[in-house]
Amino acid sequence: MTPEEKLQQYLEDGVLPEESEELRQLLEDEKLYRAYLQYERIDAELKALPRPKLSADFTSRVMASLPDQQTVKNVEPISNAHTRRGKITPPRSRQMVWLQKHPALIAAVLFFSLMSSATLGLWNSSTETMTYTKAPGIIVTDNEVVVPAGVTVDRDLTVQGGNLRVEGTVKGNATAVHGRAYLASAGEVTGDLEQIDQIFEWVWYSIKQLF
Amino acid sequence: MERLTTRLVDEVKTGNHDSFAELVELYKDGVFAIAYKVLYDRGEAEDAAQEAFIRAYTRIHTYDSQYKFKTWLYRITTNVAIDRLRKRKPEYSMDAEIAGTEGLTFQDHLPDNTPQPDDQVVHREIRSEMHEAIKQLPDKYRIPLLLKYMDDLSLKEISVMTDMPVATVKTRIFRGREMLKTIFQNREGFN
Numbered sequence: 001m002t003p004e005e006k007l008q009q010y011l012e013d014g015v016l017p018e019e020s021e022e023l024r025q026l027l028e029d030e031k032l033y034r035a036y037l038q039y040e041r042i043d044a045e046l047k048a049l050p051r052p053k054l055s056a057d058f059t060s061r062v063m064a065s066l067p068d069q070q071t072v073k074n075v076e077p078i079s080n081a082h083t084r085r086g087k088i089t090p091p092r093s094r095q096m097v098w099l100q101k102h103p104a105l106i107a108a109v110l111f112f113s114l115m116s117s118a119t120l121g122l123w124n125s126s127t128e129t130m131t132y133t134k135a136p137g138i139i140v141t142d143n144e145v146v147v148p149a150g151v152t153v154d155r156d157l158t159v160q161g162g163n164l165r166v167e168g169t170v171k172g173n174a175t176a177v178h179g180r181a182y183l184a185s186a187g188e189v190t191g192d193l194e195q196i197d198q199i200f201e202w203v204w205y206s207i208k209q210l211f
Numbered sequence: 212m213e214r215l216t217t218r219l220v221d222e223v224k225t226g227n228h229d230s231f232a233e234l235v236e237l238y239k240d241g242v243f244a245i246a247y248k249v250l251y252d253r254g255e256a257e258d259a260a261q262e263a264f265i266r267a268y269t270r271i272h273t274y275d276s277q278y279k280f281k282t283w284l285y286r287i288t289t290n291v292a293i294d295r296l297r298k299r300k301p302e303y304s305m306d307a308e309i310a311g312t313e314g315l316t317f318q319d320h321l322p323d324n325t326p327q328p329d330d331q332v333v334h335r336e337i338r339s340e341m342h343e344a345i346k347q348l349p350d351k352y353r354i355p356l357l358l359k360y361m362d363d364l365s366l367k368e369i370s371v372m373t374d375m376p377v378a379t380v381k382t383r384i385f386r387g388r389e390m391l392k393t394i395f396q397n398r399e400g401f402n
Contacts, residue, residue, distance in 0.1 A: 035392065
């Protein structure tokens, strides 16, 4: 602290008895003594600063310059953040706020819409050409896959866009999509024999395939 | 006072124009005092106070009654006053330092036409000189100094209001007084 700052400090806080000797020594310096007097005077002047008063008609002038009620009602509510440091952030719409509050729901909706569009796409394409699980010994015609008598298919067999006729043995599930599944009296399917020609069945089937 | 304020604010929110006049009556002196400390000019402070009330009125729906209305209103006032202070800056070129000189401003080149002191008028003269001198202080020294002397606030309270550490507030008040002394030393009639 410079000697001048010390003088200000004494003026601010007053002088303790043990400091009076130090102050006396400082004030022996002619320049510091003058400074002390000046600070004393400045302090007194500052304390005596006039407190200005508002004009008497202030309130009525404020009321006269308010925007009319109609305008005010149209003003969008703005968050308190606006008044802070003059920074302006546009208010979030109610929809945005709702979306931000429910992320899990948004994820679920997205998942189902993408899944169902993919699934439905496959459903529609499956009506055009016949596709089937390749297995040794099966006979394929235009719109029919036949597992002849005496032939054993060691896996699941699926036919899309055609009929499936089982005369031999399928060791697994036999499924016909967009077609009919026939089981001959001598034929055997160890799993399920299924015929899918409804879109809901197709969706359910697609989901089962996932797991 | 708190409950009266809450009731008035609710009434203004439902469109009661007259309740706002009551709010202005309650808070105008505080709002004006804050604007005055920042702008240090009666007329400008009054304009700023008016603008602050208009802003509060148009944004009354954003006021959250969880907080004190006074705090919300005073913050608006500070923002309005500081905006005005920034806008007027260029007009103060008279106080700008002349390039290549140290601490010499255009103000120093004006003829000193203050009347020669005659003991009777000295006191009043110096008081208005004090006003002129305070105007010349940079904002960062003037505002803490005025808060201290006009509101009798403690260093701690000023520190909270201005968001500065107590030590900084103290340094600025000391530095402000020192600058005032320098300004007066260059004038006749101040010993």
